[in-house]
Amino acid sequence: MPSIMIADRDPNERAGINWLLNSWAIPYDQVFSASTEMEAFHTLENKTPDVICLELDMIARTSWDRLKVLIEQYRPIVLVMTAEATFEKAMLGIELHARDLWLKPLMPQTIRRVLTRCCQECKKKGRERSCTGAAETDAEITHASYRELFAPDGGGKAAGPLMLAQLEDPSQHPELLAFLHAYPFHEKPAILPLPDVIALVFASREAATSVSMPQLGKRLLSEWEASHLTPLSLVIHHGQTPSKSLHEKWEEASQALQLRFFIGYRQVYVIEDPITWSSIDPLLTPAEQRTWIDMLLEGNRDAVKMWMYAQFTNLREPYPEPGLLRIRLTSILAQVRRYMKSQGLDAAPLEQEYHRIFETVLYAPILYRVIQEMLLYIFALMDAVQSKENTGRVDVVELAIRYMEGKYNDPDLRLEEVARHVDRSPAYFSTLVSSSLGISFRQLLNNMRLKEAQQLITETSLPIREIAVRSGFSNANYFSKVFKEKLGITPRVYRNRKKS
Template identity: 60%
Template sequence: MPSILIADRDTNERIGIGWLITSCAIPYDHVYMASTATEVIRCVETHTPDVLCLELDMIGKGQWEPLKLLIEHYRPRVAVMTAEATFERAMQGIELNARDLWLKPQTPETIRRTLARYCQERRDAAAHGQEGGDDAGRVAEVSYLDLFFPLSMPGGPYPLMLAQLEEPNRHPELLRFLTEYPFREKPVLLPLGDAIVGLFPADEPEPLSRLEQVGRRLLRDWEAASDAPLSLVMYDSDDPEQRLSEKYRDASQALDIRFFKGYRQLSVVRGRIAWTMIDPFLTPSEQRAWIDMLHDGSKEALKEWMYRHFFFKEEPYPEPGLLRIRLTSILAQVRRYMKAHGLDRGKLEEEYHRAFDTILYSPILYRIVQELLLFIYTLLESARSHQVGGRADVIELAIRYMEGRYTDPTLRLEEVARHVDRSPAYFSTLLSQKHGISFRQLLVNMRLKEAQRLLLETSLPVQEVAMRTGFGNANYFSKIFKEKTGTTPRFMRNQKKV
């Protein structure tokens, strides 16, 4: 008959688990108790229990290595207990080859079912002459190691579930719900810091329709039991040899679909997500459009542009990280507007940094767009109500004017200085002090930047490129281009064909 060691600092916990074993008639012939790590090590060495229920929090730093060596040598079935639902605690369980992780307080039914299973496995193994009761290949033996490391065992035909709450601190509540939920076939549940993994047993690949039914029923019942928004992924693979670590990687990627759909949604996926690749940066024309919309104060135009470029109704979706970069590219134009109108200080500056953090870390695209638009509207209202236009940054206003007219070969310093109501000499001095560059150099740089884009992205003749970028004369354009870039326009055009 198997034996068990219950190791917990709390006397009530130890007695409670011992009473549960006795009252439920789980056939362990010896039940040992330990309240310290030293007692655990001594009991394992002396009695070599078949099952170890261990509170992780009781093990000191200097006691880990001796305990790990003992467990590796005697190979008991280990269930670890903790009150901290953290990744660090999960990794400690992995180091001890734990079969189950119990988050306190755990239900008596879960403890009873787990300990009864360990006992039956030990008895079955003894009946078949298998030392240690090795049931490799059963989904019940899947551990955290299988999720994070490319082990030799294939994943098998096991559908994988990922459940994630908008509030991760409520994951213990979700874990209790999943543990007690009446699944037709109970999944192995592996709680992580940011989600809960469930692995279902299956003799053959499940049809997607059945996975969808399970997911929809689970999501519906969770909504009826809790107000915490849940995002659910049901994942399976067509490849029976795919390892569990690869399945977990692909399912985690599928969890990012919530970026577009939001929470309270189910995603049923078979295989890896194929994101659409996009250029995340604004083109020069898009940058000019944004500066114009901001200075015109057109809220409707800004809203329409954002909705048209960031609300995706159908798959395949763009890669979320690239969209975040594109949003920061927009925020860079907003920053220029703030500097040009003297808005980069005080409360508005704090709100700018909050908008930047929202773009980087908010899990839902719709919320990012709304928050960014609200911030921009606040800037526009501040510019109007405080009439800061007269104190606007002269150089930024001048640069904006040049960006809209640099293609005109007749553009001169005098025209730009007149636009910002400054004398040419004074404006030239301000420009040199702020950017360390002359008016002519700035104008040439703008024209060359657009010329390089046209050479690489279009098939326009060099003469046409020169005309469209304000150089007028192709020979002069080629001369300046060679001086500034070290190569000729035709050579750069040929690079596009390589």
């Protein structure tokens, strides 16, 4: 006997439909009741009623996709109820492939007629299933099963074309499953959902229809993208080799799924034979290791980018085996790691980011994204090194300035002495001063001495010669020359102007 679920928030409506079923003796074997959305979903999944009477307003919009997936999966006869006689409610009923739309208040005669007809239809289906000996699921219509898919001895008979559909976001597979169930295939395939892919097994005659399998794949991909944002990729095992079993085609098509690593999503890839991968040396040669160390130490971004692009973009068939390519990328990361340690960058947050990049190299599905992530990280390391060097320069120059401020009036103060104080070579220290301050060491020292001289000229009556000595100039004539070059007038004129 068939079963029915009455799902309505109003207890009177549920009791009324139940009373009609009993009083008119409509022969439903089991009657289930649901007063909430969650109860309705639980009953659909665990009791699988043959008919459901569903109040549309009970289901939240956020749960609508789940409802459609469950209805596609269990295929009950759907009757919908609503108090709103609107086009929107009618469209919701159409989305669920509802057999009838009941407007509240419900009419008993309508309920009796529709539920009786649905009950008779369910009984008829039950007799047909008993005649065939089993329920006709999609898989059974095309004589395909999970055992045939996975087990080498799963049947061994030749199979028709096989299509594997894979989304970039596997959590959206219920939505894809509903899309495939509703898709108007010429000959409906067996649809076998798996955790990260959905397998579609076609009857052999499908390949002989007016639409070829590659055309079917392109059309299916186009229609999916017209209404969904999640990228989809398809692998089709064409089935031109009649002796291959479903398991053999599954093995070859599964391997071909790895092609998305090179070609990305939104692609239809057709195969007839196993994928052939090219062989590569996954480890960097000693010469390549030296090249990488040089590029990193020089901070040469353009060289790093060109090397990565030359190695990993614009690859052509036969593609290198993805696993070997990932090992090669980790070999590059090993050189990056050495660079980090040599520059003292192996601490959080760069250390945490390194581990994230390592995970990306191992598991990210698309090659070009891996390359971009690696380049961005390497450039961030170079920025950190540059910032560290700049900070180091400022610290060294500031330390030198503080030393010079206590020693500038010593006529014997020299570049070599200050460089020795900050533990740098004279040539390197001179370059640091120039790059940080924009003036030479000699100009920096003279500026300090001239500042002291200006103060002594203004605040004392000391002779110019004495002021030159106290400011650190060993020669009064040289002092006057430097003073005039800096201020445009001689020390004596400067004093007279200050007095006046």
